[in-house]
Amino acid sequence: MILAGGLGTRLAEETSIIPKPLVEIGSEPILWHIMKMLRSHGIREFIVCCGYKSLLIKRYFEEYRLRALNVTYDLATSSAEYHQPHEEDWRVTLLDTGLNTMTGGRLKRAAGLLDGEPFLMTYGDGVGNIDITSLTAFHRAHGKLATVTAVQPTGRFGAMYLTEEDPHVRAFKEKPEGDGTWISGGFFILQPRALDLIDGDDTVWEHGPMNALTDAGELVAYRHPGFWHPMDTLRDKTVLNDMWNKGAAPWRTW
Template sequence: MKVVILAGGLGTRLAEETEIIPKPMVEIGDRPILWHIMKIYAHYGFNDFFIALGYKGDYIKRYFLDYCHINSSMTINLKNGHINTHENKAEDWQIHLMDTGLDTMTGGRIKRLQPWLENDTFMVTYGDGVSNINIQELLEFHKSHKCLATVTAVRPPARFGGLMFKGDLVDQFTEKPQAGEGWINGGFLVFEPEIFDYLTGDDDGLEVALLEKLADKGQLAAYRHQDFWQCMDTLRDKYRLKDLWDSGNPPWKVWG
């Protein structure tokens, strides 16, 4: 089953990083968040990736072009340019790096990939969010509900700590990792090919042009994930993910 990762946005709210590189290439530890997302899917056996490129897509292409060599020992013949790799430690992934336009909206990027996706169920997620979601359970949920699409509903992390009182005195500070701030679209979507009937072109956003229409038709199921989820929307989010990674036990690291 194919996995689409939307990696073409401008990332304006993370401008401190994205003036130089696209947001999916911002590193958590020593790897781009895009790599972390792919590791989640690959852990459950899904390693056929379509990366929908846009803003600074050349950085993502260059990263994967160099990936095999960087993760291998090698012998280089300087005279003829031949390169032989040894002890290749790269993952067994097939990666399609697809130019989907600089200004194309999220739904439009999926529409541009229709020729490669229109024959079977496929998955889509954003290039800036990680989770400990069980992808196999998500797929089973999708199949059991027989809808054209399933969205993973999550509750965003608490933005601020809370106060608990004892009378008029502050008793303690609390900071919950997940807050009851309402359910939102957390990515990790599953689609049937019929969704392409709802998309017309580059100006279609994913939520308005597609998900809202499917909801109106009773064709959008919601898989409620109540455990860890975090997007990297701001610099604060990046630092939180970095701290979790540096702790040695990041919640989204489902792979061994």
């Protein structure tokens, strides 16, 4: 399940025209990159929870074969023949979960499409080289309702090391590793029962439900020390595109 309905206001240079999951890395949207990464770990069925500019996401998948494959149209029979096997075997459900629905509310609206098994949930704006297979095995082993992937992002600014007595810079490191704090990387494995903690459309998943899971001892962290990067700002888009264009994209696991 991929949450793809937010307004993406911090990337307004792009999202005034398209929803953030369609902002491109290389020639394909970040949503495609996320799905390719997940498919490399055996996931082929997706529920995309749409909201803001949902029609554009639906149109992207509607036109997917048309962009990717050569085609012959027979106007006499109103038929189309595609000339090579389709690269993807995805089954994608595009669910309009409302323009102003919060993250928890989007999950709740999609709950009826689940089959009772644990499922992966993530957001349509972050990539990483997370071992989804290992993450899933970890979740099944501990038996709790929810697993969250914990990541340590690198610093965004150069760090200077100073002492109180001496104004001279003792050390400088450009974009150092983080300060040791673990944050949510947005890749969850959830039991469907975890969604019972969501009241309705106004529920923010990251507030009430996650706090309730924590208080009940039902939220376990899977530590991912490898690469993870969000696409929150234009700078993030530039960084990710630079990696992709140089052939050095750590999230390319396919």
